[in-house]
Amino acid sequence: MPPTFAALVTDRTRRLGTRLCVGLDPRPGLYRDPAHLREHTLDVLEATAPYAACVKPQLAFFEALGLPGFALLEEVCAAARTLGLPVLLDGKRGDIGSTAEAYAQGWLAGGHAGDALTVNPFLGFGALTPFVEAARANGGAVFVLVKTSNPDQADLQGGGISERVAAEVARLGAQEPGGEYASVGAVVGATHPGDLAAFRAAMPRALLLLPGLGAQGAAAADLAPAFHSGGTGALASASRAVQYADGLSVIASREAAQRLRNELNAALS
Numbered sequence: 001m002p003p004t005f006a007a008l009v010t011d012r013t014r015r016l017g018t019r020l021c022v023g024l025d026p027r028p029g030l031y032r033d034p035a036h037l038r039e040h041t042l043d044v045l046e047a048t049a050p051y052a053a054c055v056k057p058q059l060a061f062f063e064a065l066g067l068p069g070f071a072l073l074e075e076v077c078a079a080a081r082t083l084g085l086p087v088l089l090d091g092k093r094g095d096i097g098s099t100a101e102a103y104a105q106g107w108l109a110g111g112h113a114g115d116a117l118t119v120n121p122f123l124g125f126g127a128l129t130p131f132v133e134a135a136r137a138n139g140g141a142v143f144v145l146v147k148t149s150n151p152d153q154a155d156l157q158g159g160g161i162s163e164r165v166a167a168e169v170a171r172l173g174a175q176e177p178g179g180e181y182a183s184v185g186a187v188v189g190a191t192h193p194g195d196l197a198a199f200r201a202a203m204p205r206a207l208l209l210l211p212g213l214g215a216q217g218a219a220a221a222d223l224a225p226a227f228h229s230g231g232t233g234a235l236a237s238a239s240r241a242v243q244y245a246d247g248l249s250v251i252a253s254r255e256a257a258q259r260l261r262n263e264l265n266a267a268l269s
């Protein structure tokens with residue numbers, strides 16, 4: 001069995017000293033034409049790869065391009081694999097069981113498959129099963145939305161709901177016998193630094209994906225509580241702050257990724 005997503009990103013953290021997840025959110029309005037978008041997206045991927053533990057394409061931006069977007073996504077996934085970068089697809093999928101099976105087949109086991117996928121628990125914990133099974137069968141991972149980075153998350157995630165989802169993530173992780181980290185991770189916004197220690201403790205074997213670094217105001221210096229004492233267990237994610245660090249300058253993207261990588265390391269030292 002090849003290494004799992006969790007093992008691959010943890011290995012990159014230890015070997016390359018990076019806890020950064022580079023988000024790819026190609027915004028069509030910023031480009032001359034689809035060819036320009038494609039070229040810039042692939043260039044940013046290549047330039048930032050040495051500083052990244054994984055890459056996170058946001059499916060919405062690829063879907064917005066229609067069929068060519070799916071072709072580009074496959075190209076991005078193939079290029080990431082060539083660069084040795086695990087791919088975490090941000091799709092936030094979730095549906096009734098039989099439809100969830102189709103999503104899981106498509107994104108974790110089939111044609112477009114990434115190595116990991118974000119999933120939405122709103123339909124109930126049973127609806128997560130097809131995703132968890134596909135991730136386990138393929139050495140992949142799912143990242144369950146526990147507490148998202150947006151300010152209005154509390155409308156539905158407050159009142160103890162995030163903590164209930166975190167308990168389920170921990171329960172699923174405890175079912176897996178081996179490996180340092182389980183195939184079931186959690187999304188916890190980097191914009192909630194005061195909550196990170198509690199979520200870290202609540203889900204000891206879960207990788208935490210922390211979106212919101214940079215453009216949403218979260219700072220690397222505040223994220224140390226999300227990590228275990230050895231400096232693993234979380235991936236801090238930035239999209240706009242890297243991809244569009246200075247307009248479409250790929251050099252600026254590389255420098256931003258390097259700076260965020262360094263800031264995350266400094267936060268842990």
Ligand SMILES: O=c1ccn([C@@H]2O[C@H](COP(=O)(O)O)[C@@H](O)[C@H]2O)c(=O)[nH]1
Nearest residue numbers: 058148149189211215216238239240241
């Ligand atoms: O809670 C969440 C979950 C996912 N996201 C996604 O991450 C990126 C953030 O982009 P930035 O440019 O770094 O703000 C985007 O794709 C979101 O859909 C999130 O922001 N918060």
